[in-house]
Amino acid sequence: MGTVSTSDFRKGLKIQIDGVPFLMVEMNFRKPGKGTALYECKLKNLLRNTVVDRTYRAGQTLEEADVMEFTAQYLYRQGENFVFMNNQDYEQYELAAEQVGDAAGFLKENMDCQVMTFNGNPIAITPPNHVVLQVVFAEPAPKGNTATGVQKPVKLESGAEILAPAFINEGDWLRVDTRTGEYVERTNAPE
Structure with a gap:
């Protein structure tokens, strides 16, 4: 694998430290009054999903991850x-x-x-950012409860449980944001 210099640091860069792959999720350049420039990085361990903070001096190099x-x-x-x-x-x-x-x-x-x-x-x-899944279980909504923002737990065909508006029933198809696990909208069955 090649090497990456601090001047090439950017968000989204994949590097390897001690044989472990990391994703650069944040990088800040700082130039103190004296001395060399510093690159403050937040790195996500791609094997353990943990985030570590590391600081590198200008001119240092790291190994690219495969x-x-x-x-x-x-x-x-x-x-x-x-x-x-x-x-x-x-x-x-x-x-x-x-x-x-x-x-x-x-x-x-x-x-x-x-x-x-x-x-x-x-x-x-x-996974894709949005998926369309069918509701397999939903408690009936209480009569007369028409307040906006009222949510209830529903179970989807994939096994996930999310919060959805009170008007959602079994058999409805929902668009769900997989990044947050949140209800987006009620939709038609996928073709």
Whole structure:
């Protein structure tokens, strides 16, 4: 892998520190009155999903991470593992529940996701920003409760539970934001 100089630091850069891949989520340049410039970075560990703060002096170099992302189709769940297939070469990848994280609640079979690999091994997935899922369980709304902003828990076909407006019923189709797990709108069934 190549190296990256501090002058190339930017948000979204993927680097490797002690054999572990990190994503640069924030970078601030600071030039004190004396001495060399400093690069204050927030780095997200791509294996553990933890964030660390690191400061580098101008001119330092770091190693680039061998991280790739590609589109893959979610096939099925096998025990605690999730199976995805690369849309280009049809190779299959298994990810553990910890690697999939909260996205597991929004996965439907045949859905396209982004799979991230490090040194050829899958480490994480990113589902589409919005998905359309059917409500499989919703408590009936109390009669006469028409106040705006009233929400109730509903269960979706993927197993996720979210808060939705009181007028939502079983069988309704909802658009859900997978980044926040929030209800967006009621919609028609996908075609």
